[in-house]
Amino acid sequence: MKVLVIGSGGREHALAWKVAESHAVEAVFVAPGNPGTAREEKVENLAIAEDDFEGLAGFVEREGVELTIVGPEAPLVAGIRDFFDARNLKCFGPSMAAARLEGSKAFTKAFMARHGIPTAAWAEFTDADEAERHIRAAAARQHNESTVPIVVKADGLAAGKGVVLAEDADTAVAAATDMLSGESFGDAGRRIVVEEFLRxxxxxxxxxxxxxxxxxxxxxxxxxxxxxxxxxxxxxxxxxxxxxxxxxxxxxxxxxxxxxxxxxxxxxxxxxxxxxxxxxxxxxxxxxxxxxxxxxxxxxxxxxxxxxxxxxxxxxxxxxxxxxxxxxxASTEWDARAALCVALVAGGYPLAYDRGDPISGLELEPSAGEREGPAPRMKEPSAGEREGPAPRMKEPSAGEREGPAPRKRDADTRIFHAGTAEADGQIVTAGGRVLYAVGLGDDVRQAQRRAYERAATVRFRAMAYRKDIGFRAIDRAKA
Structure with missing residues (x-):
């Protein structure tokens, strides 16, 4: 079986790696992928953008791909499932109508109200003055306007960043006004949801x-x-x-x-x-x-x-x-151990950050018994496919790889690529969340230790990460 994974982030790297583990799968294609997916066994990147539905479907038809898995939300909200259905191509992901559950927070709130699904109290607005009156009235009802947490959400897709947890009414009003003006999130913020803070x-x-x-x-x-x-x-x-x-x-x-x-x-x-x-x-x-x-x-x-x-x-x-x-x-089977993932981000994320900084520490040798696959490959698009920028697969020449000998890979840790690219044979930063370090352990504490040990082997300028991922589970275990 051949499988196509659509997307280029850490989730898509993890999906491609997991799909490639299936004995029923002979080849995995990732569009457009990243330098990490290109280095996985049985995996090839495609120079086709995730929003090029015609190019993606055409490749699936020509190559005989039997399953497409869509990673990110944007193609789903834009209707890629419907596009593939019209061509009788198997695409795992919801239709455009069903994807409104993510595409519009106002739709989702109304849907939950219609079907009795528990959620926070809410109101939607397209007018900044009406939103301000609602926010200040809600704050006044709490008798202490300076300490009322208020949640303000952009209605549409905002890459996970369209939520402001405001500590006071003034901050909430400013966030609502900014979103509705289109300054922060464009059309995605021209309708907002203001909702109750849940503890x-x-x-x-x-x-x-x-x-x-x-x-x-x-x-x-x-x-x-x-x-x-x-x-x-x-x-x-x-x-x-x-x-x-x-x-x-x-x-x-x-x-x-x-x-x-x-x-x-x-x-x-x-x-x-x-x-x-x-x-x-x-x-x-x-x-x-x-x-x-x-x-x-x-x-x-x-x-x-x-x-x-x-x-x-x-x-x-x-x-x-x-x-x-x-x-x-069907049923699922799970490793009984815990897993923990740490995002290694560019300095300044989620606001302004630099790109193009070299990354070191990614070169780990396969440990004994691990299968070695062919050199990274990039499938070239056939005539008529829309080309875009894609990671280049140049192998470093003698002397380019400097520093200590590569460490042995630990089977209980992995690095997944997210915001990376390749320039002249060097992997560089290309996004806010650059890499994910993941560890497996007997409990969350051990998984945390292994993930942070793996994170410590990677370097790029202004790299940052949280030091306390998993703290709630660890605190709960202590109690």
């Missing part, structure tokens, strides 16, 4: 769905804030770990009964049956109740990296069962 512990709950049945993956927990102690601006995610102890058996059952099953039933009833990864970002309340913070129409990033490190099941076969409507026949 509790967040968890990520991701399922494979076939329209009727949801097959849950292991629980996980993301760390959105840039700085230690959950301080600083919101990001796309600074790290994650799995499993998340806050998702107890009782909480798991409530999530399925109160959130996941009603969501699938509601989408089907509204004519948009949901197939693909369904990500529920949740707040687990102190009493064990759950509230939906957000829905995403794809695997989380950085949750995908630790989840896929733990997954032992054949991922492409699970995706095919979802597309065939037979997930009720």
């Amino acid at each position: 509790g512990e967040e968890a990520s709950f991701i399922c494979l769905c076939d329209g009727k049945t949801a097959l849950p993956l292991a629980s996980s927990q993301d760390h959105k804030a840039r700085d230690d102690g959950d301080r600083g601006p919101n990001t796309g995610g600074m790290g994650a770990y799995s499993p998340a102890p806050v998702v107890t058996k009782a909480v798991h059952e409530r999530i399925m009964a109160e959130v996941i099953r009603p969501t699938l039933a509601g989408m089907a009833a509204e004519g948009a049956p949901y197939q693909g990864f369904l990500y529920a970002g949740l707040m687990v309340l102190p009493d064990g109740g759950v509230r939906v913070v957000e829905f995403n129409c794809r695997m989380g990033d950085p949750e995908a990296e630790p989840l896929l490190m733990r997954l032992r099941s054949d991922l492409p076969q699970l995706c095919l069962k979802a597309l065939d409507g037979t997930l009720h026949e």
